[in-house]
Amino acid sequence: MAETPGRRERKKAATRRTIADAALRLFFERGYDAVGIRDVAAEADVAVTTLFSHFASKEALVFDQDESVERRLVAAATEREPGEGLVAALRRETHALVRHCTAGAAADLWRMIDATEALRRYEMAMRRRHAEALAEALAGAAPDHGEVARQALARFVVDAFGVARTAEDPAAAVDEVFHMIDAAWAAAGSS
Amino acid sequence: MAETPGRRERKKAATRRTIADAALRLFFERGYDAVGIRDVAAEADVAVTTLFSHFASKEALVFDQDESVERRLVAAATEREPGEGLVAALRRETHALVRHCTAGAAADLWRMIDATEALRRYEMAMRRRHAEALAEALAGAAPDHGEVARQALARFVVDAFGVARTAEDPAAAVDEVFHMIDAAWAAAGSS
DNA sequence: ACCGTAACGCTAACCGTTAGTGTTTTGAAT
DNA sequence: ATTCAAAACACTAACGGTTAGCGTTACGGT
Numbered sequence: 256m257a258e259t260p261g262r263r264e265r266k267k268a269a270t271r272r273t274i275a276d277a278a279l280r281l282f283f284e285r286g287y288d289a290v291g292i293r294d295v296a297a298e299a300d301v302a303v304t305t306l307f308s309h310f311a312s313k314e315a316l317v318f319d320q321d322e323s324v325e326r327r328l329v330a331a332a333t334e335r336e337p338g339e340g341l342v343a344a345l346r347r348e349t350h351a352l353v354r355h356c357t358a359g360a361a362a363d364l365w366r367m368i369d370a371t372e373a374l375r376r377y378e379m380a381m382r383r384r385h386a387e388a389l390a391e392a393l394a395g396a397a398p399d400h401g402e403v404a405r406q407a408l409a410r411f412v413v414d415a416f417g418v419a420r421t422a423e424d425p426a427a428a429v430d431e432v433f434h435m436i437d438a439a440w441a442a443a444g445s446s
Numbered sequence: 447m448a449e450t451p452g453r454r455e456r457k458k459a460a461t462r463r464t465i466a467d468a469a470l471r472l473f474f475e476r477g478y479d480a481v482g483i484r485d486v487a488a489e490a491d492v493a494v495t496t497l498f499s500h501f502a503s504k505e506a507l508v509f510d511q512d513e514s515v516e517r518r519l520v521a522a523a524t525e526r527e528p529g530e531g532l533v534a535a536l537r538r539e540t541h542a543l544v545r546h547c548t549a550g551a552a553a554d555l556w557r558m559i560d561a562t563e564a565l566r567r568y569e570m571a572m573r574r575r576h577a578e579a580l581a582e583a584l585a586g587a588a589p590d591h592g593e594v595a596r597q598a599l600a601r602f603v604v605d606a607f608g609v610a611r612t613a614e615d616p617a618a619a620v621d622e623v624f625h626m627i628d629a630a631w632a633a634a635g636s637s
Numbered sequence: 638a639c640c641g642t643a644a645c646g647c648t649a650a651c652c653g654t655t656a657g658t659g660t661t662t663t664g665a666a667t
Numbered sequence: 668a669t670t671c672a673a674a675a676c677a678c679t680a681a682c683g684g685t686t687a688g689c690g691t692t693a694c695g696g697t
Contacts, residue, residue, distance in 0.1 A: 263663050267675070292653060302677045304655080313653065379570045403619045406609045407602075407626055414601040418594060428594045435598055435630035442629035443622070454694050458644070483684060493646045495686080504684065 271309045274299040278316040283363070287317070287371045314377035317368065324352060325385050328412070329392040341397055342440050345412050346433040352416060353425045365420070386413040404443035411436050462500045465490040469507040474554070478508070478562045505568035508559065515543060516576050519603070520583040532588055533631050536603050537624040543607060544616045556611070577604040595634035602627050 277299035281290045292313055296303045310316050331348035332341065339347075356365055368374040390409035397405060415432040422428035468490035472481045483504055487494045501507050522539035523532065530538075547556055559565040581600035588596055606623040613619035 261664075263674075266662090270675080291651090303653095304678080305676050307654065308675075375574075376567065376571050379574055380567050383570055401622070403609060403613055403622045404626065407605060407623045410605040410609065411598075411602060411626075411630075414598060414605065418597045418601065422594055431592070431594045431634070432598045435595065435634050438633035439602075439626035439630040443626050452695075454643075457693090461644080482682090494684095495647080496645050498685070499644075 267309075270299075270301065270305070274301060274306055274309055275316060275319055279364075282317070282367065287367060287374060312377075314374055317364065317374055318377060318381060321381055325388050327352065328385055328389050332389060332392040332396045341393075342408075342433065342437055346415075346429065346436075349412065349416050349419070349433070350426065350429050353419045353429055356420055357425050369421070382413045382417065386410045389413070400443055404440075407443070408436070408440055411439060458500075461490075461492065461496070465492060465497055465500055466507060466510055470555075473508070473558065478558060478565060503568075505565055508555070508565055509568060509572060512572055516579050518543065519576055519580050523580060523583045523587045532584075533599075533624065533628055537606075537620065537627075540603065540607050540610070540624070541617065541620050544610045544620055547611055548616050560612070573604050573608065577601045580604070591634055595631075598634070599627070599631055602630060 274295065278290075278295045281294055281298055284290075292303060292306065295316070296306045299306070315321070327348055328345075331344045335341070335344035355361060368378060386406075386409045389412060390406045393400075393405040393409055394402070397408075400408075411432075415429060415436065418432055419425045419428035465486065469481075469486045472485060472489055475481075483494060483497065486507070487497045490497070506512070518539055519536075522535045526532070526535035546552060559569060577597075577600045580603060581597045584591075584596040584600055585593070588599075591599075602623075606620060606627065609623055610616045610619035
């Protein structure tokens with residue numbers, strides 16, 4: 256799908272990328288709080304209103320992969336291999352997400368996020384959305400469990416990501432937390 | 447401690463309460479978003495800057511019991527009865543907190559919170575703080591477990607509160623989620 | 638009685654965000 | 668080819684939460 260997006264959409268995507276690039280450049284140079292929306296718009300050479308037609312908020316300039324993460328989490332729950340258990344699939348995806356966050360250029364970004372109040376807040380709201388989306392997906396993927404148990408599992412998985420991201424050994428932390436989640440999920444089944 | 451707070455502190459407390467009362471009155475009358483900070487200040491007959499010297503933000507006007515909840519959670523972990531297990535103490539406290547949120551006049555407040563974006567966000571940030579405070583308390587209360595397991599437990603407990611608060615049967619939901627947490631915590635011990 | 642301090646007030650502004658309005662570009666239908 | 672509706676983009680102006688700067692008053696300890 257979407258092999259020839261058309262000129263309009265290409266231009267739109269280009270503008271979006273121009274804005275995001277300008278924003279990250281300035282944020283890394285001067286720090287997130289020291290850069291205003293008007294600065295970003297000027298650097299990208301667009302109007303402020305144009306910027307907000309591409310990004311819903313200042314924080315959204317930083318969390319651009321947002322929806323992608325959500326989709327991956329949901330996909331891990333709904334489109335898993337026949338032989339793989341639900342929790343195992345979620346653990347595998349969490350491993351991948353954590354690896355992605357702690358390696359390479361993304362690490363700098365997350366350092367900035369952790370150092371900035373407003374961004375930490377946005378991250379929380381984001382994760383809440385992810386947990387809600389995952390809980391909804393679980394309704395189809397684990398109909399034999401109750402709503403409460405599914406909601407808890409969804410939050411626990413998102414927590415695992417949060418805990419592991421800041422742990423000394425992220426990969427080991429994912430395994431450790433998922434060991435706990437495994438037990439919790441098993442206990443939920445035998446209620 | 448603090449049996450005779452002195453006139454100054456009494457006046458300060460009175461001003462604070464006047465502001466909070468005025469705010470809640472207006473919020474319930476017109477809705478949170480329809481009331482401006484300048485409206486609240488006028489209703490309480492104080493300057494806007496005075497309002498912000500008592501409350502850090504508009505949302506803080508609604509979440510006034512904030513620190514109390516945090517203290518109770520921490521106390522449940524650190525000052526429990528000798529015969530009571532750690533998770534059992536946290537479950538008991540969570541039961542009490544949920545009951546407090548879903549009964550009486552507080553229920554109206556939480557209805558407003560759930561209906562307002564900005565307040566839901568603040569609640570998330572608040573809960574994150576609670577989880578962090580609890581995790582720190584757990585370092586002393588459960589030194590035989592690793593840092594990762596303690597952080598996970600802290601988040602799970604706060605999740606239990608969040609899941610139960612909106613469940614059909616809040617009390618049963620607390621028990622259900624804590625049954626999962628029990629299993630998770632036991633699994634963390636035998637890693 | 639005195640002085641440092643903290644509460645309170647006022648003005649003015651900053652910053653993220655949005656409404657209102659108009660212009661240009663683009664894709665598609667005629 | 669021409670025309671048309673939609674969408675991107677821009678500009679101005681404002682709104683609402685929040686803060687800085689500065690002055691005034693009331694309190695509490697000495």
